[in-house]
Amino acid sequence: MKTYNSMQRVLASLGHQEPDRVPFFLLATMHGAKELGLGIKEYFSRAEHVAAGQLRLREKYRHDCLSGFLFAPLEIEAWGGEVIYYEDGPPNSGQPPLGSPEEIRHLVPPRLEDATGLQRTLATLRLLKQESGDQVPILGVVISPFSLPVMQLGFATYLDLLGERPDLFRRLMTVNQEFCVQWANAQLDAGATAICYFDPVASPTILPRELYETTGFQVARETLARIKGPTATHLASGRCLGIMELLARTGTAAVGISSHEDLAEVKSAAAGRLSIIGNLNGIEMRRWTPHETQAKVREAISKGGEGGGFILADNHGEIPWQVPDEVLMAISDAVHTFGRYPLTPNSTP
Amino acid sequence: MTDPMLLNRELETALLGLNKVATRRIYKESGLTPTGFAEMVFMPVLDSIGDKWEKGEVALSQVYVSGRICESLLNELLPAEGSDLKITPPMAVAVLEDSHLLGKRILCSVLRAGGYQFTDFGQQHLESLVTRVHSENIRILLVSTLMLSSALRVKELRRRLDTAGLKVKLIVGGAPFRFDASLWKEVGADATSPTASGAISIIQRLIREVEDENL
Numbered sequence: 001m002k003t004y005n006s007m008q009r010v011l012a013s014l015g016h017q018e019p020d021r022v023p024f025f026l027l028a029t030m031h032g033a034k035e036l037g038l039g040i041k042e043y044f045s046r047a048e049h050v051a052a053g054q055l056r057l058r059e060k061y062r063h064d065c066l067s068g069f070l071f072a073p074l075e076i077e078a079w080g081g082e083v084i085y086y087e088d089g090p091p092n093s094g095q096p097p098l099g100s101p102e103e104i105r106h107l108v109p110p111r112l113e114d115a116t117g118l119q120r121t122l123a124t125l126r127l128l129k130q131e132s133g134d135q136v137p138i139l140g141v142v143i144s145p146f147s148l149p150v151m152q153l154g155f156a157t158y159l160d161l162l163g164e165r166p167d168l169f170r171r172l173m174t175v176n177q178e179f180c181v182q183w184a185n186a187q188l189d190a191g192a193t194a195i196c197y198f199d200p201v202a203s204p205t206i207l208p209r210e211l212y213e214t215t216g217f218q219v220a221r222e223t224l225a226r227i228k229g230p231t232a233t234h235l236a237s238g239r240c241l242g243i244m245e246l247l248a249r250t251g252t253a254a255v256g257i258s259s260h261e262d263l264a265e266v267k268s269a270a271a272g273r274l275s276i277i278g279n280l281n282g283i284e285m286r287r288w289t290p291h292e293t294q295a296k297v298r299e300a301i302s303k304g305g306e307g308g309g310f311i312l313a314d315n316h317g318e319i320p321w322q323v324p325d326e327v328l329m330a331i332s333d334a335v336h337t338f339g340r341y342p343l344t345p346n347s348t349p
Numbered sequence: 350m351t352d353p354m355l356l357n358r359e360l361e362t363a364l365l366g367l368n369k370v371a372t373r374r375i376y377k378e379s380g381l382t383p384t385g386f387a388e389m390v391f392m393p394v395l396d397s398i399g400d401k402w403e404k405g406e407v408a409l410s411q412v413y414v415s416g417r418i419c420e421s422l423l424n425e426l427l428p429a430e431g432s433d434l435k436i437t438p439p440m441a442v443a444v445l446e447d448s449h450l451l452g453k454r455i456l457c458s459v460l461r462a463g464g465y466q467f468t469d470f471g472q473q474h475l476e477s478l479v480t481r482v483h484s485e486n487i488r489i490l491l492v493s494t495l496m497l498s499s500a501l502r503v504k505e506l507r508r509r510l511d512t513a514g515l516k517v518k519l520i521v522g523g524a525p526f527r528f529d530a531s532l533w534k535e536v537g538a539d540a541t542s543p544t545a546s547g548a549i550s551i552i553q554r555l556i557r558e559v560e561d562e563n564l
Contacts, residue, residue: 207409
């Protein structure tokens with residue numbers, strides 16, 4: 001059988017074809033720091049570190065993407081928010097930069113050129129592109145205009161705003177969309193192959209479908225249409241089944257799946273309209289044995305792999321720092337052993 | 350009094366429809382006292398809504414708003430001095446090393462709607478949390494986390510509390526505990542619940558245990 005490079009493998013699968021094997025993304029944003037012997041804060045302080053970390057991880061685990069994503073609160077830092085670093089986890093956002101919803105009236109999007117953290121992401125993407133050319137997909141990430149307010153305002157204040165202040169909600173979406181489109185297109189210009197549209201608030205885990213349809217769905221449709229490259233939507237461990245048909249209509253090509261949903265059921269609901277990415281449980285993964293890891297990978301492949309349209313990954317889009325290298329290696333070994341197309345009964349646990 | 354099953358169904362519909370007016374009307378027509386209504390209607394209905402969220406049948410925003418509506422109505426109905434609140438061992442709620450407060454906010458609403466007395470410690474670092482637990486003689490502590498690294502810090506919290514000789518029942522909740530069903534045991538908690546309303550039956554059990562220890 002023809003051997004594919006990572007770009008060909010991923011594109012074939014997203015085209016609902018079976019390449020040589022199931023593609024897989026190890027979205028280990030922090031493990032590069034371990035590879036370089038650095039702490040998390042120091043690792044994220046330079047684009048050269050992150051690019052080197054990503055390249056080493058791919059060489060070690062033979063997975064099918066590189067990621068220019070550093071961490072989510074970099075976006076909120078650009079809006080004047082605070083980033084809090086931890087020694088053993090991803091940086092977190094601190095107090096929301098908007099003290100009150102009324103501040104939305106005067107809100108303007110930050111300029112990309114003024115945001116040093118975002119510039120570091122763009123520099124990372126350029127380095128990754130320089131090193132990998134067109135052989136490997138490079139992922140860029142944006143927080144959706146609809147989900148960013150969780151960090152801009154705080155979750156409870158945002159839910160109150162959604163229900164009670166349609167005027168301020170609309171203005172906030174307009175401002176956030178301008179930023180999101182610029183940020184996504186800048187990442188594509190810097191070398192990203194595709195953009196992950198991170199939209200956890202869209203999930204039926206967080207909002208009723210009816211409310212999403214009149215709010216976040218419209219925002220996604222408008223925003224994705226202005227992003228000049230392919231997109232995949234990630235709900236960050238949230239369920240997607242209840243809005244599958246809406247997600248397909250946003251123009252996204254793929255969706256990240258929660259470990260709380262059955263992969264076979266989601267694959268069936270996607271029905272060739274969307275590819276699916278997931279859904280290994282990143283939190284549990286921390287304590288999997290090699291045997292359990294292999295069984296989980298085989299189960300996911302057996303449920304999602306047939307006919308392509310499937311990329312194996314974790315369920316959140318960010319593998320926890322605590323997941324040991326042995327587990328990542330066991331995932332890789334299992335995909336390379338049991339993920340070869342055509343899948344056989346031996347692929348299933 | 351209206352049939353309790355019917356009452357609960359009506360209230361659940363009102364809450365999921367975010368209908369404050371209907372919620373108030375259902376209370377008035379129930380003929381129950383505020384605390385009776387909290388115990389017999391609010392609690393089972395919030396519990397049912399929490400279960401539905403866990404099964405993927407309703408959304409977190411509905412859980413949040415339902416809790417707020419119940420909390421707000423009960424705050425209006427109960428005497429300001431809180432004389433009708435349940436007498437419990439000192440109890441507190443905190444978010445450990447995180448700025449994401451929605452989980453704690455929902456938990457506080459459920460506890461208030463259930464008529465429980467507790468202290469909201471807000472966001473806490475490990476050191477300050479141990480200090481407050483000590484100084485306020487807390488016997489039941491509910492800790493909410495969002496990040497895995499914060500959830501794992503509960504292990505150190507447990508160790509510090511034990512080292513200080515503080516007899517505290519520790520209930521943990523939040524996303525990491527929902528995605529790893531055995532994490533609460535690993536960090537040395539006494540219990541966990543996937544939903545805020547599910548914490549109520551755990552609290553009732555732990556209150557009895559604390560009272561037994563005090564005998």
